[in-house]
Amino acid sequence: xxxxxxxxxxxxxxxxxxxxxxxxxxxxxxxxxxxxxxxxxxxxxxxxxxxxxxxxxxxxxxxxxxxxxxxxxxxxxxxxxxxxxxxxxxxxxxxxxxxxxxxxxxxxxxxxxxxxxxxxxxxxxxxxxxxxxxxxxxxxxxxxxxxxxxxxxxxxxxxxxxxxxxxxxxxxxxxxxxxxxxxxxxxxxxxxxxxxxxxxxxxxxxxxxxxxxxxxxxxxxxxxxxxxxxxxxxxxxxxxxxxxxxxxxxxxxxxxxxxxxxxxxxxxxxxxxxxxxxxxxxxxxxxxxxxxxxxxxxxxxxxxxxxxxxxxxxxxxxxxxxxxxxxxxxxxxxxxxxxxxxxxxxxxxxxxxxxxxxxxxxxxxxxxxxxxxxxxxxxxxxxxxxxxxxxxxxxxxxxxxxxx
Ligand SMILES: *[C@@H]1O[C@H](CO)[C@@H](O)[C@H](O)[C@H]1NC(C)=O
Ligand SMILES: *[C@@H]1O[C@H](CO)[C@@H](O)[C@H](O)[C@H]1NC(C)=O
Ligand SMILES: *[C@@H]1O[C@H](CO)[C@@H](O)[C@H](O)[C@H]1NC(C)=O
Numbered sequence: 463x464x465x466x467x468x469x470x471x472x473x474x475x476x477x478x479x480x481x482x483x484x485x486x487x488x489x490x491x492x493x494x495x496x497x498x499x500x501x502x503x504x505x506x507x508x509x510x511x512x513x514x515x516x517x518x519x520x521x522x523x524x525x526x527x528x529x530x531x532x533x534x535x536x537x538x539x540x541x542x543x544x545x546x547x548x549x550x551x552x553x554x555x556x557x558x559x560x561x562x563x564x565x566x567x568x569x570x571x572x573x574x575x576x577x578x579x580x581x582x583x584x585x586x587x588x589x590x591x592x593x594x595x596x597x598x599x600x601x602x603x604x605x606x607x608x609x610x611x612x613x614x615x616x617x618x619x620x621x622x623x624x625x626x627x628x629x630x631x632x633x634x635x636x637x638x639x640x641x642x643x644x645x646x647x648x649x650x651x652x653x654x655x656x657x658x659x660x661x662x663x664x665x666x667x668x669x670x671x672x673x674x675x676x677x678x679x680x681x682x683x684x685x686x687x688x689x690x691x692x693x694x695x696x697x698x699x700x701x702x703x704x705x706x707x708x709x710x711x712x713x714x715x716x717x718x719x720x721x722x723x724x725x726x727x728x729x730x731x732x733x734x735x736x737x738x739x740x741x742x743x744x745x746x747x748x749x750x751x752x753x754x755x756x757x758x759x760x761x762x763x764x765x766x767x768x769x770x771x772x773x774x775x776x777x778x779x780x781x782x783x784x785x786x787x788x789x790x791x792x793x794x795x796x797x798x799x800x801x802x803x804x805x806x807x808x809x810x811x812x813x814x815x816x817x818x819x820x821x822x823x824x825x826x827x828x829x830x831x832x833x834x835x836x837x838x839x840x841x842x843x844x845x846x847x848x849x850x851x852x853x854x855x856x857x858x859x860x861x862x863x864x865x866x
Contacts, residue, residue, distance in 0.1 A: 502555050503565075508528050508529060509531060515577075515614050515615050515618040517614040521580045523584070527575050528575075537864040540629070541567055541572045541630075541860060542576075544630070545579070545636060547760075549748060549843075550583060550585075553633070553748075554843070556744050556747060557844050557848060560849060563631070563853065566848070566857075572629075577615045579611050581602065582750035600695050600753040601694075602756070604639055604642065605771050607642070609642060629860055630798075634661050638769070640659075641769070642791055644797070651797050652797070655798070660803050660842045660852070661804055661808055661810070665763060666760065667818075669810060669812055675764060679761045681758045685755065695751060696754055697752060698749075730807045730808075730836075732807060735836070735845040736845055755772065762788075769819075770788045770790045771788045772788060794823075799825050799826075799827050800826045801829075802826065803856070804829070807837055832851050832852055
């Protein structure tokens with residue numbers, strides 16, 4: 463069986479960053495390239511512990527706890543940081559110590575926990591299932607990340623820190639999964655002090671990114687074919703697509719691709735915002751692996767005006783949910799206070815969909831546009847300007863909710 467897809471959708475991975483490339487120092491060697499989260503953060507002034515959290519349905523997730531060596535006391539509540547689609551905990555380090563949100567938050571003496579959602583290379587384990595041999599391991603989408611992964615991480619962190627709440631910072635998909643948790647797991651939203659929603663993704667009806675629309679749509683249309691030929695895991699680290707992308711980032715071809723193709727295949731461009739070192743880091747960490755079902759669910763989302771569960775088709779929906787339609791998530795159950803940060807130039811989670819989400823949420827404190835008209839989706843995690851433009855807002859709210 464072919465467990466991993468070998469599609470030449472390499473463009474997908476390259477394009478994540480293409481809009482933001484500054485090619486000036488592309489060939490600078492980068493020693494940090496092959497280090498894992500613990501090693502990378504360890505190069506700077508941080509203690510990092512590796513924890514493993516087991517979900518109710520048996521998935522084993524690595525969660526990193528990262529604290530600054532300069533801090534002798536920590537803020538009242540722990541912070542949980544969660545990545546988006548195709549990403550991992552490493553995402554939060556990719557922009558380097560002056561811009562990566564994990565570094566910036568830990569530097570302000572928060573007890574920082576950086577999680578992983580099932581399927582990526584830090585969360586590709588199960589108590590009984592083998593991801594290389596058991597297709598059923600890959601039978602998940604963002605539904606399960608919200609229903610099982612987040613609650614398990616939240617419980618683990620609160621138990622370890624003896625706190626009753628934590629602050630949650632999520633990028634894109636990680637906001638959607640938090641809304642799912644609040645909708646489906648009663649009581650868990652009360653454990654979220656504040657939800658800081660960076661370029662939030664819930665429904666994606668108006669997504670502009672042509673590449674992502676195409677990929678999601680293809681996976682939705684082809685999911686039965688793909689799984690029948692054994693393609694359950696997609697865009698895993700180390701598979702040909704990723705290896706090629708990584709190589710491209712180090713070669714002339716990459717300069718050619720970035721200068722000659724239409725920029726912003728994935729997103730609208732913000733030239734110079736993401737530096738070349740970050741690009742190289744992204745290339746070795748992304749895509750980090752997910753399931754065919756996850757991409758198919760996004761494909762389904764393109765066709766509805768709602769934020770809803772995986773649609774199995776009438777017959778299986780009745781078996782699974784007891785209704786012939788896939789159930790819609792209850793966004794009014796997100797009772798935690800929410801702060802939304804978005805970019806005017808985000809072509810992935812488009813402003814109309816962000817505002818649609820805001821309208822359903824009962825407790826939104828503020829909706830803030832980042833003060834750079836070209837700020838796009840991936841700037842939120844990879845831009846060198848995070849420290850100036852988005853972090854001050856994140857920091858303000860974390861502080862406000864760490865004493866309350
Ligand atoms: C990171 O690398 C170190 C050193 O090789 C290793 O001990 C550790 O288990 C790795 N952590 C993860 C989560 O892979
Ligand atoms: C949605 O959640 C809210 C808040 O928990 C609750 O009052 C409401 O009944 C729920 N709606 C549905 C349709 O379940
Ligand atoms: C950040 O802000 C400072 C002070 O306003 C400015 O000097 C600096 O150039 C800014 N840095 C970036 C990367 O925008």
